[in-house]
Amino acid sequence: MYSRCLVCATAFEPNDQLEHFPNGRRVAFDPARGRLWTICGTCTRWSLAPIEDRWEALEELEKLTVDKARILSQTENIALLKVGPLDIVRVGKAHLTEEAWWRYGRELASRRKQYKKLSLAGTAAAGAVVFGGWATGGVTFVGMWFVMKHSPDSITDAARWLRFGGAAWRGEKECGGCGYTFRSLSYGNRSGIGLFPGDEPGKIDIVQRCPNCGLYRDGGLRLQGEVADRTLRRVLAYHHFAGASERRVVAAARLIQEAGSPQDLARIVVNDGRRLGDLQRTGAIALEIAANESDEQHLLEMELAQLEARWKREEELAEIVDGELTPLPMVETLRRKITGRQ
Numbered sequence: 001m002y003s004r005c006l007v008c009a010t011a012f013e014p015n016d017q018l019e020h021f022p023n024g025r026r027v028a029f030d031p032a033r034g035r036l037w038t039i040c041g042t043c044t045r046w047s048l049a050p051i052e053d054r055w056e057a058l059e060e061l062e063k064l065t066v067d068k069a070r071i072l073s074q075t076e077n078i079a080l081l082k083v084g085p086l087d088i089v090r091v092g093k094a095h096l097t098e099e100a101w102w103r104y105g106r107e108l109a110s111r112r113k114q115y116k117k118l119s120l121a122g123t124a125a126a127g128a129v130v131f132g133g134w135a136t137g138g139v140t141f142v143g144m145w146f147v148m149k150h151s152p153d154s155i156t157d158a159a160r161w162l163r164f165g166g167a168a169w170r171g172e173k174e175c176g177g178c179g180y181t182f183r184s185l186s187y188g189n190r191s192g193i194g195l196f197p198g199d200e201p202g203k204i205d206i207v208q209r210c211p212n213c214g215l216y217r218d219g220g221l222r223l224q225g226e227v228a229d230r231t232l233r234r235v236l237a238y239h240h241f242a243g244a245s246e247r248r249v250v251a252a253a254r255l256i257q258e259a260g261s262p263q264d265l266a267r268i269v270v271n272d273g274r275r276l277g278d279l280q281r282t283g284a285i286a287l288e289i290a291a292n293e294s295d296e297q298h299l300l301e302m303e304l305a306q307l308e309a310r311w312k313r314e315e316e317l318a319e320i321v322d323g324e325l326t327p328l329p330m331v332e333t334l335r336r337k338i339t340g341r342q
């Protein structure tokens, strides 16, 4: 079993998931052809495992894929899956159901836990101030009441400010009606932000009313394309800083599923124009999941296309290598073939 990349000699990081193949954080396998590779994180080349190391590991991988792995994305030929920190590329039709929302949904649920911890820390910090003050006689009852009542909120508000800053968008854009120059879009006014269908299906334009001429739909500030995507993700993350319960996330995910895709969900939620403040909570959570999902989905699709191209080349080599019989020359041939060195 190799502990280093056959091409660039980088040591593979160990994994805890595979008893019979403990090297590498990203592995690829083809159950039909009986191939098994470790993917190098440095040079991205695939190192074909020696035949005698494969069989138990292949069985183990197939079982792990079915029982525990989450599927991130798939094409006709390959699927990218994840088990803990281990990435698995499975060659062949997987027939696995995609749970496209799980990553981001979990993010929202953990955000809620963190928020609660922060609020609790806020109360504890307030308690320390109060009791410290009490001891030195510096805090009155009214002061104590004030700190007890307000501190948890101001602690979480401060954390939110630290993370997001004050504005969801900064730049320079003119009102289509009167030419008034917008320089930022602040989170404070987010309830009034208008969400309108963009030019492409599933895309959302962000609109803010002009404080000068009052135009909204046909004027004011209108953000589109990439800028609108990014701003929407920031605004929604700010809006849902406290996260969401698992039940809410599941309900939101169901909405996306019923809609058919993140793009369809966006289209349905926004309809022909909605104010952010008027969105129902589950719909707004679903929109946040969808906004991040389609972004992440796009990145995954690009990654998958690269992996698929790589797999085709590595499979050609594997076919040649596996066709040869004696183990020792096999390894040497493999080294020569993939490095191109004699």
Ligand SMILES: [Zn+2]
Residues within 6 Å of the ligand: 005, 006, 007, 008, 009, 010, 040, 041, 042, 043, 044, 045
């Ligand atoms: Zn390498």
Ligand SMILES: [Zn+2]
Residues within 6 Å of the ligand: 175, 176, 177, 178, 179, 180, 210, 211, 212, 213, 214, 215, 219, 220
């Ligand atoms: Zn205007």
